[in-house]
Amino acid sequence: MIAVVANPTAGKGRHAALLPALLDQLGPHELLPPGADALRAAVAGGADAVVAMGGDGTVHAALQAVAGTGVPLGIVPLGTGNDLSAGLGLPGDPRAAVAAILAGRTRAVDLARVDGAHGTSWFGSVLAAGFDALVNERANRMRWPRGPRRYDLAIFAEMARLRPLRYRLVVDGVPEELDSVLLAVGNTVAYGGGMRICPGADPTDGLLDVTLGVAGRLALATLKPKVRTGAHVDHPGVRTLRATTLEIAGPDLHCYADGERIGPLPVTVTCVPGALTLLH
Template sequence: MNIALLANPTAGKGRRAALLPAVVERLAEGGAAVELLEAGTQEEAREQAREAVRRCDALVAMGGDGTVHLGLQAVAGTGVPFGIVPGGTGNDFAVRLGLPTDPLEAAAAIRQGRTRQIDLARLEGGDGTTAWFGAVLAAGFDAFVNERANRMRWPKGPQRYNRAIVEELLALRPRRYTMSLDGTETTFDSVLVAVGNTESYGGGFRIVPGADPTDGLLDVVVAEPLSRLTLMRLRPKVLKGTHVHDRRVSTHRVRTVALAAEGVTAYADGERICPLPVTITCVPGALTLLG
């Protein structure tokens, strides 16, 4: 068996980078050949992963949700088995799939060779962008926070994200959205819109509780215009998924979502994708998951 390993040693602040040789050794048990993909840029890594899928028996991603997202672009819809060795801070996709969070245990589970089919979401943007995602697409407050944090050069680390939250709260205003759910179109004002294949993002925030990556459907959560104080009071409830019981929050379960709004950039699996409009479709069984 030939395994290509896409590893990001900087994921999770580099805390698990030292485990990379042991992960390679664990994956190679039983005589498998493990090829470590080396790339200097994200685009190089994306191309190497796609090339590896054409010649290898499996692709394994070691890193956080961003590394997994990159790997999904290469394997989605190909039938080539995909393994995940969690190495990030949140690891939302792996956790919601019930995979081991310990890297060595995850590598051992991959070597057992068991596979299962998992749904993925396929996105098409109005600007021609196409992408796959496994966890959650954000197109509201949390997307704006990510966008602001990515523009900042100071402070470093988690404090940059915290500062972005505060600044976005101060700038908070509803946006006008047009959304089509399986062909039924509505227009509304909102501060938060999320589309999920699995439940959580941001390290355990269960923004779309109950999302099942094997049911062939996407879960959609929409919050009506909220004050800054109300939004912050709801945020802790997202950790438990109980925010959906608030009368100002609506949920939907559909096959296809089309979403448009001025000045909104979509983020999926924590990665910047493209400006709205986008059309998102659940593709049943698009991922052959190892472990």
Template sequence: MLTNPYSGHGRARDIAESAGRRLRESGASITELIGDDADDALRLARKAVAERPAALVATGGDGLIGIALQAVAESGVPLGVIPAGTGNDHAREYGIPIGDPEAAADVIIAGTAMDVDLGHVRVADGREYWFGTVLATGFDSLVSDRTNRMTWPHGRMRYNLAILAEFLNLRPLPFRLVLDAPGGESGADGAQSGRREPDGGRIIDEDVVLAAVGNTRSYGGGMLICPDADPSDGLLDLTVIRYIPRRTLVRLFPTVFRGTHVRRPEVITTRARRIEISSPGINAYADGDNLGPLPAAITAVPRALRLLVPAARAALTQDSAES
């Protein structure tokens, strides 16, 4: 049981205790893992997975789950999730109870496993990562960069101030995206965007606000940036917001929480198995963590993760696959 006790503004320790108590009551034997830092947490997770446990349980936010993914991806060891963060986008996607650690523990006890896709990314310096939710580049990654540089204030207000600063500094970001898209991408008006390559792929050269690559639908605590993403289809969903004036962005931003932004002509959406993204001076973030500078090559890896989910969620995916 890998725990970040600082997740959720320090609530994760109590959440881990409640979940651990329920797991032990079911007869489970638990080894508790708390790293000194992210690197140490990853070392502990990899050591645990090498011992082939019945499951690795991550108690924390999406960042801690991201660490756990580096250990369990393609291992066959199931991952259980006890949500204890502020965003909890992994848990939200798969219907894992949020705010009720005992109910989340019951999902693990039931043992219903679902094989889902992961994104795999290689960044400019050669480092490689797995991610489960959304990879973000552009405006939102610049906001994260600024937030990480700030030392005051603390908590959510620091992030809000970073959003305001980047909004006032909004500028066109030149992006180049190379896709092996199985189908054509379009804006809300249905017009084709980008040009075809001889191998059937596409290149998009645009000045943009942001480009997001989704294995699942949401990031940032429920922002449906890739509202049609399916973590079981072997594809990545790409959402690109073309460069627009500030006043237009202000009107577009609330629609991201409903996923209706994809209907607007300023937005390009498509799917691909592999996407290469480049833009000078831009970092890539995924599952809330800074992965490093662009360019980045992102690939969908089918069934790379065995995840413990509510039985109803697994059945829904099975029904969709059969239909």
């Protein structure tokens, strides 16, 4: 049995009309309500595979059910950004993605596990625990305006009060303290719809890629456009490192991963090699 979760509102609903055809193309399946709980129950009940049709949020929910189980996951990208499917090298066209799933090929890729006061969660793309997390928090509190303008205003507001945050990190057992504006932990390269914040990340190398930015307000404003290509890592105010386990403490903020709110710091992020069996 293939357990399917589908989000017709993903990507502002631009693929909603195509969704019935995609489900028909997939063949026999059980369509589940959205969220991780129904998928966990399906996996526990013996599902042969899970298919997530939607954006990064839909895929994130599916990861919570399949991580570490060996039950393969198929991804049909219907969202705006689709950062995780792109980072895993999957087809960008929804029909081609279903065809790849039906081919039945699998490969093992890494996931990152996050442990903290919220419990345990998993992510596949990037965890943000700096300026971008603050922007997400502010945007989520705002009731106006709707759409992308909300994030534009949130960015402006956070830029106006920008200050370095004091972090206490433990990198593979080695502690350090530092001030930084950015802190992103990547299993794959991009977040935010193709922003290549961790351009060297490889979801098969057993390592997390970490990007830190100690730059001030002016430097951050000039760095932001360079993140689209990954050229920001050449700036002297940006530092990158790799680790299998990273403990993050210090700032009073919530981190986000795969675009979803995870929980408050402190957290421990661990790369778990081969935790996801991917249909491709």
